[in-house]
Amino acid sequence: MPSDERLPRPVATATLLIMKDCTQCIVRNRAICAGLEPDELEVLGKLGRRQKVAKGQTVLWEGDDSVVVANVIEGVLKVSISMSDGREQIVGIVFSSDFIGRPFGQQSPYSVTALTDAELCIFSRSTFDSFARQHPELEHKLLRRTLNELDRAHEWMLVLGKKTATERIATLLLEMSVRLGETGCNADTNGLDAFELPLDRQQMGDVLGLTIETVSRQLSKLKADGVINLPDRRTVAIQDRDRLQDIAAAA
Amino acid sequence: MPSDERLPRPVATATLLIMKDCTQCIVRNRAICAGLEPDELEVLGKLGRRQKVAKGQTVLWEGDDSVVVANVIEGVLKVSISMSDGREQIVGIVFSSDFIGRPFGQQSPYSVTALTDAELCIFSRSTFDSFARQHPELEHKLLRRTLNELDRAHEWMLVLGKKTATERIATLLLEMSVRLGETGCNADTNGLDAFELPLDRQQMGDVLGLTIETVSRQLSKLKADGVINLPDRRTVAIQDRDRLQDIAAAA
DNA sequence: AAGTTTGGTTGATCTGAATCAAGGAATGTC
């Protein structure tokens, strides 16, 4: 199995790896770095380093010392928690410009694994912590981001606690449609009508608290009902967004 | 129905209601106000007002404009989200010294309802926001708190997505045991061995994504197995904490 | 103290999703 490989520990002093110029960073305006002054950005840039991550690689391990945090520059990753017997719950999907890791904490409460090839801007956690403490504007950005994530987590608790299988699938498809739509420069309306899922069926099940078979059946049913189309394994085309929304909200 | 009454809007100028002296506040050392300088505390005190809330009253309504935030001084409240057809998920239980409301947001993403008689220290949301922006130390406290809440929400997603009914009940009992134990001045070890539940069976179900009947049956089973005792409707005595922990973690 | 209401338990039955099982289609390998 080539996946779930352990990444080497970051080497903060590896001069070749530090970022030369954050002003060139494609996610700079959407990531937490947004709003920093040029000189602050330069300091932060020297603290971080870019790192490519192959699909399947795990960047952060649940329970390990929380040694790094990072911005996602490119790609999609899953955030997951698991039980001793192997049951796993995906508690978040992160996209380009999102922040990963647990600042101000001793241990990582979750694992983070790349669902696609990805590129990160990595910081040593303790270095990031002290930089953040000295830059209230950055902490403020991080706070807003964390509050948003908390709202999303709450919404997801409703999905997991109360929604039926069909409602869950519909909710996930709409969420992916919106989140993937935001990833581009277009602060787009209500989401893409066609997109490629960064998740396989098992991972969809792990997000939704369902088995792979139930996910497959519900997708087939939505397709049969003409709500969506599935041109191939990974791509979804929303045919009737209103209907999908009604299903997701049980309206 | 005397519950779910709407609270009157806070009147920031009601001089009789402003707090005279935060230094007397019983939760001051655990709430986000902890660590503020005496003069800052005085300013913050003038911005807030104390308010008693009766059991069953709703303090904040999902979807409403986010007009207030508050510290919980005394009592227990639930944080919940619901669907148009009435299905409700409790996404959090808040205790004395916890913070409620959504800073930096236009609308409240959830409702907050008192499970016991409670006392709050209420702030206008916009007033609190600007005060916070001017006091990095306060924002830092809020950030840490929000990060912790997010960790808890993630953990709860695992419960809702992957755990069986028995495991869920065990997890809830342990969590209540710990959280209620923290409420006192004792930064207590691993939780109270006997405590009164601030939740009825329906509410336990709404936290756990289970029906009232399943909650009841699982409690009866844990009692029959000698893991817990149930001297009366609302009180739980943990007889075998190790066993309960094993059940909760499927160890 | 009898009647009512509220909240909880327990039993019988049903059902949505899990599990078990078999195939199928796309992709990779030699």
Next chain:
DNA sequence: GACATTCCTTGATTCAGATCAACCAAACTT
């Protein structure tokens, strides 16, 4: 081009928890 391998779909069966239904006990009325 045959043969794995991986991922997905579909069918048959089972089962955990929901639903339906009756009852019980404590607290509240009168």
